[in-house]
Amino acid sequence: AQSVAQPEDQVNVAEGNPLTVKCTYSVSGNPYLFWYVQYPNRGLQFLLKYITGDNLVKGSYGFEAEFNKSQTSFHLKKPSALVSDSALYFCAVRDPGGTGRRALTFGSGTRLQVQP
């Protein structure tokens, strides 16, 4: 079975500082990994994904994430946080294997609070 852990319920960072939102995963094969963001009273918006290739992937709004196979991690990063980045962030995994679930398994979410 596939699973995702987001160990931090909330991350606080000052505007202009770098931010990291942590994610670790468990799948039987090579994973497809995703980050989504949810603003209040809105649906989930796709940020970025890792499928294969370069371990550092870049996405929307200046976000990036690094796939680390040995640590089974896919942490979300941004060099300089903005107040408008404050939102709920979800990491998700999909096992592309033949017996794996085709739908995404989501982490519990991390609330990012960027202080002015």
Place this chain on the structure above:
Amino acid sequence: GAGVSQSPSNKVTEKGKDVELRCDPISGHTALYWYRQSLGQGLEFLIYFQGNSAPDKSGLPSDRFSAERTGGSVSTLTIQRTQQEDSAVYLCASSLGGPHEQFFGPGTRLTVL
């Protein structure tokens, strides 16, 4: 272009009543997913449709829940004899399948009194 749309945006119902939630996916997307987001519970997979294949119903919490997808497009999630624990935001997503990302609709907030 148009994104995923869901209706109604809000639904308040009484315990024991049946409800139907609708999802219009992005045109051309072969895969359609239903998830449930409960307060403090995160996102929970319910059901997945891919083309003409049999749906993956492994996430449905009970036999009161069912879903269909007509003509490979619009999907309806039906909850029979609603219970208070069914109260949640029901999210629909669609994708091109495979490694492609899912695009989510705004959700239907269901409140069972």
